[in-house]
């Protein structure tokens with residue numbers, strides 16, 4: 001019977017995840033990677049809500065049989081803190097996030113949330129802890145209201161508008177021909193990259209996750225929208241554990257911890273000031289980029 005129920009169960013699971021997944025990049029990823037993902041352990045149990053303390057203990061991981069992509073990663077994050085992951089392309093920043101999300105299982109080491117090994121938490125409840133603001137914002141054909149509500153499917157109209165206000169998206173939506181009832185096309189044509197990001201922040205505010213994953217865009221957003229976006233992000237990140245694959249200097253400067261990832265290892269760690277004083281890798285990257293963007 002297992003053999004027959006398994007695919008159905010997977011399908012239902014996948015559907016749930018499609019509904020609950022917030023970001024498009026992740027959504028596509030889920031579907032593509034589903035088969036490769038490990039299944040829940042027999043003793044895995046759901047967890048309702050977490051504070052968002054995160055710890056990596058000696059985590060090593062390889063995608064294949066070759067050398068480890070991630071080597072012996074150790075760090076600890078208190079709930080509410082912001083952690084900036086910086087480092088050159090291919091260093092392993094996204095892999096750290098993939099492991100945190102349990103898209104893959106470490107070959108060795110342990111990842112804990114609120115002191116609980118994430119392997120002991122059902123995947124479905126684990127995923128419910130996270131919210132995203134990624135570079136590629138997933139939009140679908142529907143109204144602006146529906147697109148924001150994707151962050152929390154049972155949100156009322158008031159909740160949707162409240163979130164949009166906090167995300168600095170309300171004013172531009174109100175200028176549209178039909179306000180919140182204006183239709184969006186799947187590719188979001190007609191709205192700017194920055195406005196897409198604001199919608200994504202509104203969704204994340206609605207979702208109210210314990211752990212926020214932020215993949216900063218480096219795209220050209222006009223200055224006014226950029227300021228709105230930064231302000232909205234600040235609001236969203238407030239008192240929330242945030243992991244940010246960081247490109248912007250202000251995010252990095254304000255982070256509680258910066259982890260400099262280099263060839264799968266944490267080469268340096270600290271705050272912006274302490275790392276600059278160290279005059280190591282971070283300092284070099286900072287100098288190289290002319291004080292505007294670190295990586």
Ligand code: ATP
Pocket residue numbers: 063064069087088089090091092093094095096261
């Ligand atoms: P970027 O800044 O370019 O996003 P990154 O620091 O996030 O880089 P990762 O995406 O974590 O780096 O990649 C680390 C290494 O693992 C790279 O060599 C990459 O090619 C490899 N890698 C990433 N994803 C996979 C995968 N699904 N299968 C096999 N190898 C992968």
